[in-house]
Amino acid sequence: MKKSIYWIPFSIYSLVLMRLLLSPSYELSSFLVEQDDKLLHSIAFAVLIFLYLLAITHFFCKSELKPQLLxxxxxxxxxxxxILEILQKFVPGRKTSISDFWFNNLGLATGLLLFLALKHLLKLFKKH
Structure with a gap:
């Protein structure tokens, strides 16, 4: 139970993100609609992988993060x-976009690198 608590933020965030990505455009806040779509996709997926990595770090491996898990x-x-991009084709006011898919992956890569950098910095501070 103690280890599985780290999956809660990832799970909740995943559900919220799926709901936002599969909501008709008229249901979204005007703030979200007016923002740079690509930047929002990158940030959303950077946070997603960051929460995923935080969960697996505490759940599976206390010491080193295995490259396979990454x-x-x-x-x-x-x-x-x-898949979410493809499903958007069937949502009113939304469309499938290959560029959104690439920005999702850019966000994943950014979140992954940020997580690894912070993990490395924390390890350095613990040594001193």
């Missing part, structure tokens, strides 16, 4: 983003 997680989240 790759599998990136692949699953990337494919999820792709």
């Amino acid at each position: 790759l599998v997680g990136f692949f699953i989240l990337s494919m999820t983003g792709g």
Whole structure:
């Protein structure tokens, strides 16, 4: 139970993100609609993978993050983003966009690198 608590933020954020991405445009806040769509996609998916990595770090491996978990997680989240993009074709006021898919992946890569950099910095501070 103690370890599984780290999955709660990831799960809640995933559900909220899916709801936002599959909502008709008229249901979204005017703030979200008026913003740069690509930037929002990148930020949203950077946060998504960051929460995923935080969860697997505490759930599976206390010491080192296995590269397989990084790759599998990136692949699953990337494919999820792709599927959500395809599903947007069937949502009123939304459309499928390959550029949104690429910006989702840019966000995933950014979040992954940011997580690894912070993990490395924390390790350095613990040594001193």
